[in-house]
Amino acid sequence: DTGVSQNPRHKITKRGQNVTFRCDPISEHNRLYWYRQTLGQGPEFLTYFQNEAQLEKSRLLSDRFSAERPKGSFSTLEIQRTEQGDSAMYLCASSGDYTGELFFGEGSRLTVL
Amino acid sequence: TQLLEQSPQFLSIQEGENLTVYCNSSSVFSSLQWYRQEPGEGPVLLVTVVTGGEVKKLKRLTFQFGDARKDSSLHITAAQPGDTGLYLCAGAETSYDKVIFGPGTSLSVIP
Numbered sequence A: 001d002t003g004v005s006q007n008p009r010h011k012i013t014k015r016g017q018n019v020t021f022r023c024d025p026i027s028e029h030n031r032l033y034w035y036r037q038t039l040g041q042g043p044e045f046l047t048y049f050q051n052e053a054q055l056e057k058s059r060l061l062s063d064r065f066s067a068e069r070p071k072g073s074f075s076t077l078e079i080q081r082t083e084q085g086d087s088a089m090y091l092c093a094s095s096g097d098y099t100g101e102l103f104f105g106e107g108s109r110l111t112v113l
Numbered sequence B: 001t002q003l004l005e006q007s008p009q010f011l012s013i014q015e016g017e018n019l020t021v022y023c024n025s026s027s028v029f030s031s032l033q034w035y036r037q038e039p040g041e042g043p044v045l046l047v048t049v050v051t052g053g054e055v056k057k058l059k060r061l062t063f064q065f066g067d068a069r070k071d072s073s074l075h076i077t078a079a080q081p082g083d084t085g086l087y088l089c090a091g092a093e094t095s096y097d098k099v100i101f102g103p104g105t106s107l108s109v110i111p
Helices: none
Strands: A005-007 A010-013 A019-024 A031-037 A044-048 A053-057 A065-068 A075-079 A087-093 A108-112 B005-007 B010-014 B018-026 B031-037 B044-049 B055-058 B060-065 B071-076 B085-092 B105-108
Touching: A005 A075, A005 A087, A010 A019, A019 A087, A019 A108, A031 A075, A044 A065, A053 A065, A075 A087, B010 B018, B018 B105, B031 B071, B044 B055, B044 B060, B071 B085
Parallel strands: A010 A108, B010 B105
Antiparallel strands: A005 A019, A019 A075, A031 A044, A031 A087, A044 A053, A065 A075, A087 A108, B005 B018, B018 B071, B031 B044, B031 B085, B055 B060, B060 B071, B085 B105
């Protein structure tokens, strides 16, 4: 078991471009979460999946953000028309049960110039 | 709306001192987790507390879940520089709800 894998680890893009992040969870885990984190703050919930079903999406998330988890395996998070305020660390986590214990990847750091 | 608050926000102490950080909510949680995060890395799970009044110990760390399952504390005895990091509490109201995080306590232990 290789743990949760995220890529790319770092992405620098210009304002207005689209970016996509990928997350490969621990293979037997059925829940997958995306969070956004800025420096010194706690992770902010974005969305989560139970297998391939997206259960909830944060109301704070604009329509420029979309996430998918086809076939209940890996997940992608796409940000369209990026803005400087999107600069943050995007964290993915997976969970194999209902205890709420999450296993995180190392994150994808986005810088929008 | 679920909300977790943590205090203090920042804590800087000398090596060998004891400290306590707090996690509070107006909501009842089915379980609470504590994580530790170092710069540039994802949070790492330290412990889960499930039963009201529960106390768990992990070496020099002691975790307590409030009787009403609305709050939790983390006590570190004889802090070491390796304890430096961002301490996060997290939880979900039920096992079917999303997991939310508090804002974190940034701990710095000075040698």
